[in-house]
Amino acid sequence: MPGTTIPDPKGLLPLTPAVLNILLALSDGAKHGYAIRQEIETATEGKVRMGPGTLYGSIDRMLKTGLIEESGGAGGSDDPRRRYYRLSSFGQKALRAELGRLREMLEAARAKKIILPA
Amino acid sequence: MNDAPPTDPLSRALGWYRRLQLLYPGVFRARYGEEMRELFCADWMRAGERGGRGRAGLWLRVVLDCGRSLPQEWVAALTPTYRGLVVCGLLSVGAALLGAYLNHELFGVVILGTVFVLTSLAQRTWAFRGQAWATIGAAVLWGPLIYVAVVGAGLQAHAESSFGVAAFWCGLLGIVLSTAGYAWFGFKQPAVGKMMTRSDLRSVVLILGGASMIAGLVEAHADSHALISCCVINNGVFLLGPVIARCWRAPAQG
Numbered sequence: 373m374p375g376t377t378i379p380d381p382k383g384l385l386p387l388t389p390a391v392l393n394i395l396l397a398l399s400d401g402a403k404h405g406y407a408i409r410q411e412i413e414t415a416t417e418g419k420v421r422m423g424p425g426t427l428y429g430s431i432d433r434m435l436k437t438g439l440i441e442e443s444g445g446a447g448g449s450d451d452p453r454r455r456y457y458r459l460s461s462f463g464q465k466a467l468r469a470e471l472g473r474l475r476e477m478l479e480a481a482r483a484k485k486i487i488l489p490a
Numbered sequence: 491m492n493d494a495p496p497t498d499p500l501s502r503a504l505g506w507y508r509r510l511q512l513l514y515p516g517v518f519r520a521r522y523g524e525e526m527r528e529l530f531c532a533d534w535m536r537a538g539e540r541g542g543r544g545r546a547g548l549w550l551r552v553v554l555d556c557g558r559s560l561p562q563e564w565v566a567a568l569t570p571t572y573r574g575l576v577v578c579g580l581l582s583v584g585a586a587l588l589g590a591y592l593n594h595e596l597f598g599v600v601i602l603g604t605v606f607v608l609t610s611l612a613q614r615t616w617a618f619r620g621q622a623w624a625t626i627g628a629a630v631l632w633g634p635l636i637y638v639a640v641v642g643a644g645l646q647a648h649a650e651s652s653f654g655v656a657a658f659w660c661g662l663l664g665i666v667l668s669t670a671g672y673a674w675f676g677f678k679q680p681a682v683g684k685m686m687t688r689s690d691l692r693s694v695v696l697i698l699g700g701a702s703m704i705a706g707l708v709e710a711h712a713d714s715h716a717l718i719s720c721c722v723i724n725n726g727v728f729l730l731g732p733v734i735a736r737c738w739r740a741p742a743q744g
Contacts (some may be wrong), residue, residue, distance in 0.1 A: 423555025
């Protein structure tokens with residue numbers, strides 16, 4: 373909304389792996405629950421497999437904290453009963469803040485030569 | 491419609507999963523139940539490609555998923571008022587068990603009595619968060635008196651001890667005075683008065699009266715832990731029961 377200040381997401385950091393994965397999955401557009409899970413599984417090469425309870429529990433809490441919001445739907449021939457979710461402005465800010473935090477940690481690890489530079 | 495029980499494996503598995511979903515709070519089930527079943531179906535198809543082991547693995551993952559998400563969803567389903575009730579209910583049950591462990595020690599009497607009153611007051615007033623100290627203060631003040639009355643009722647039922655009769659009347663006087671004090675506060679101090687609505691008063695009377703009667707009856711026919719058991723049942727059933735039932739029930743479809 374124009375003129376609305378987005379709250380500082382620092383209080384939410386560090387994000388849980390489930391929340392971070394969902395935010396990443398939604399970073400390129402609105403998706404429904406099933407598509408979010410597929411995206412996470414593909415991105416993590418099957419290492420992260422969220423069960424229905426964990427996925428929808430995380431989605432519910434993210435809706436309540438305002439990290440994501442329901443979108444009207446992606447249109448097309450998809451099932452109209454499916455709910456679509458997208459990143460809110462606050463969610464985008466939180467995602468950037470968390471990735472920044474992880475990058476700083478990575479750089480600290482590189483400085484200590486725990487991992488080699490890419 | 492065909493009412494015959496489903497025979498194909500997917501329908502049967504879905505039936506079991508639907509039953510498992512009943513463990514979630516009603517609001518969560520109503521909102522996400524169908525989409526969760528859709529995910530389960532997709533998992534079932536995929537697991538089927540790996541045969542029986544795949545499906546066994548799927549059920550294991552489903553159980554783990556429930557184990558992980560159920561506590562979170564129940565905590566999320568409890569509004570602040572309900573949380574207060576549950577905390578008080580658990581506290582009172584814990585204190586009653588502690589009382590059972592300590593049996594007739596004075597410490598047990600004070601703790602149990604305090605939480606007994608705290609529980610009664612918490613029916614509605616825990617939501618009155620700004621003045622929680624007043625609720626706790628009132629409980630600390632009146633709890634032992636009420637407990638003495640309840641114990642007195644038990645001892646009176648035994649008809650063995652003159653102490654029982656004296657304790658009963660002392661406790662009863664304490665209840666009357668404290669209730670009158672509550673009413674006085676209600677008129678004179680609007681902030682504290684908010685603590686006690688008419689339904690709270692009814693609840694306190696009901697809980698105390700019911701507990702005293704049950705305690706007296708059971709105490710007369712059972713061992714010395716019967717009174718404590720009554721308190722556990724009373725607080726557990728009357729406080730935790732309605733909250734859990736209300737959260738479990740699915741909201742009406744709008």
